Amino acid sequence: MTGPLTLGTAGHIDHGKTALIRALTGVDTDRLPEERARGISIELGYAKLSLPSGRALSVIDVPGHERFVRTMVAGATGIDLYLMTIAADDAVMPQTREHAMVLDALGVTRGVAAVTKSDLVDPAAASAAAAALLPGAAVVPVSARTGAGLDELRSALETEAAELPGRASAGADARLHIDRVFTIRGAGTVVTGTLWAGSIGRGDVLELLPSGLRARVRGVQVHDDAVERAEAGQRVAVNINVRTGDVARGDMLGSGGLVPTYRIDAALSFEPEHGDRVQVHHGTRETAARVAWLGGHFWQLRLEQPLVPAAGDRFVVRRISPPDTVGGGVVVDPAPPRHGASRGLLARLKRGEPTETATRDGGRVHERGSRAPAPLSPGAIALEQRLKEAGLEPPLDSELDRDDLKALRDAGRAVRVTKTLHYHPDVLEDVRQRVVAMGSVTLAQLRNELGTSRKFAQALLEHFDSEKVTIRRGDAHHVRRRAQ
Numbered sequence: 001m002t003g004p005l006t007l008g009t010a011g012h013i014d015h016g017k018t019a020l021i022r023a024l025t026g027v028d029t030d031r032l033p034e035e036r037a038r039g040i041s042i043e044l045g046y047a048k049l050s051l052p053s054g055r056a057l058s059v060i061d062v063p064g065h066e067r068f069v070r071t072m073v074a075g076a077t078g079i080d081l082y083l084m085t086i087a088a089d090d091a092v093m094p095q096t097r098e099h100a101m102v103l104d105a106l107g108v109t110r111g112v113a114a115v116t117k118s119d120l121v122d123p124a125a126a127s128a129a130a131a132a133l134l135p136g137a138a139v140v141p142v143s144a145r146t147g148a149g150l151d152e153l154r155s156a157l158e159t160e161a162a163e164l165p166g167r168a169s170a171g172a173d174a175r176l177h178i179d180r181v182f183t184i185r186g187a188g189t190v191v192t193g194t195l196w197a198g199s200i201g202r203g204d205v206l207e208l209l210p211s212g213l214r215a216r217v218r219g220v221q222v223h224d225d226a227v228e229r230a231e232a233g234q235r236v237a238v239n240i241n242v243r244t245g246d247v248a249r250g251d252m253l254g255s256g257g258l259v260p261t262y263r264i265d266a267a268l269s270f271e272p273e274h275g276d277r278v279q280v281h282h283g284t285r286e287t288a289a290r291v292a293w294l295g296g297h298f299w300q301l302r303l304e305q306p307l308v309p310a311a312g313d314r315f316v317v318r319r320i321s322p323p324d325t326v327g328g329g330v331v332v333d334p335a336p337p338r339h340g341a342s343r344g345l346l347a348r349l350k351r352g353e354p355t356e357t358a359t360r361d362g363g364r365v366h367e368r369g370s371r372a373p374a375p376l377s378p379g380a381i382a383l384e385q386r387l388k389e390a391g392l393e394p395p396l397d398s399e400l401d402r403d404d405l406k407a408l409r410d411a412g413r414a415v416r417v418t419k420t421l422h423y424h425p426d427v428l429e430d431v432r433q434r435v436v437a438m439g440s441v442t443l444a445q446l447r448n449e450l451g452t453s454r455k456f457a458q459a460l461l462e463h464f465d466s467e468k469v470t471i472r473r474g475d476a477h478h479v480r481r482r483a484q
Helices: 017-025 033-038 066-076 095-105 126-134 150-162 343-350 376-390 402-410 424-437 441-451 454-466
Strands: 006-011 045-050 058-059 082-088 111-116 138-141 175-184 188-197 199-203 205-209 212-223 225-227 230-231 235-240 252-256 261-268 277-282 285-295 299-306 314-319 325-333 359-361 364-366 415-418 422-424 440-442 470-472 476-479
Touching: 006 017, 006 066, 006 095, 017 045, 017 058, 017 082, 017 111, 017 150, 033 376, 045 285, 058 066, 058 235, 066 095, 066 261, 082 095, 082 126, 082 150, 082 359, 082 376, 095 126, 095 314, 095 325, 111 150, 111 422, 126 138, 126 364, 138 150, 138 299, 138 325, 175 205, 175 235, 188 230, 188 325, 199 441, 205 376, 235 343, 376 402, 415 424, 422 424, 424 440, 424 441, 454 470, 454 476
Parallel strands: 006 058, 006 082, 082 111, 111 138
Antiparallel strands: 045 058, 175 188, 175 252, 188 235, 199 230, 205 212, 205 252, 212 225, 212 235, 261 299, 261 325, 277 285, 277 314, 285 299, 314 325, 359 364, 415 422, 440 476, 470 476
């Protein structure tokens, strides 16, 4: 028997996930009146499953309806192995496939397929479909109504669990992604989630992110039992000395140096288009983001709301409209500066090396620099305004204060375009969009389009070539497919 593990259900709506967990554990994970009235899961449900050896798994039961895939993803991000349900009378359905894609994106490769309702229909066809969808997974026909196959299912889960080492690691920083927040009379605020890493015990002082609030742990429970310390891989409830209104689902409770970030450099499992707007799911948090190609299968995700990732974390990417899962990725650098593609950057990303790391100072997130940059001086602020007003024809670097320019560049508020020119990023983005809209442009065409001189038009085109927005063929600079 090794460390604690969390088992997550998956599967299409009405394929019997909740009924199967109830038959295995005796717990009805549909706790909301609306869920019981409608007969479908809406929120995440939780239970404890005892295996034949006496080992216990924490269980997360997820909704199967397509409207609640985002809730399913929030639950799946913390699991170690899966229990995919496939009904004998339906076989593989759309949400079966999407849930399988989510599991693959998260790197959850071990689990069991349960062919439910096997007392109603011959399970052979559904079993074959399950084996094709989940190669290598054990396929077990079961009936929650009659109990047939439940012992075989428990044994199959035992076999899979034995192959996993668990998440517990001595000395690791605690990371609890919160999926529920509520108040208990006489105790105060309680948060629950799957403990991704480290341990949490009474008396620990942790940090709530992204807010940065300090939280003292008053008590810890695992499956309703008070414990001195909970270990990674367990479902935990933590009583903290923070007002309920100051914490929300999607927050992270943890220790160590992790900070919120608005940018992530990552390796993606699929190929989007440069500039695509997507939905990124990490832990129990999600946000829209723009993607920027960095070379190879590496991309920068420019987030609209902060996430709190660590290098090596997996995440899920979904299309915003229509909302469906397109793939996933692995975090390489959890807090990089804003940058485009370059040979040096690509080499670092291939080696798994971060560029620069964000830090927190005085409760404020700094998105750039290995140390928190000093506040911009009045001179730097004035210089930024000057660059904005100069627009397409900025002054030469030789006319500017070197220290103020470096401060702006470190803060991401000035971009070097040539050895002697810096532009404000808002100006560059406006030009980039105009170039992309043109599709293909010569130097003369861009000069006329922007109403500027040849010198500035050429500097901008060479910059977009280096950033892999355009590629030059003859006299024309063609917009790359990734940048459209």
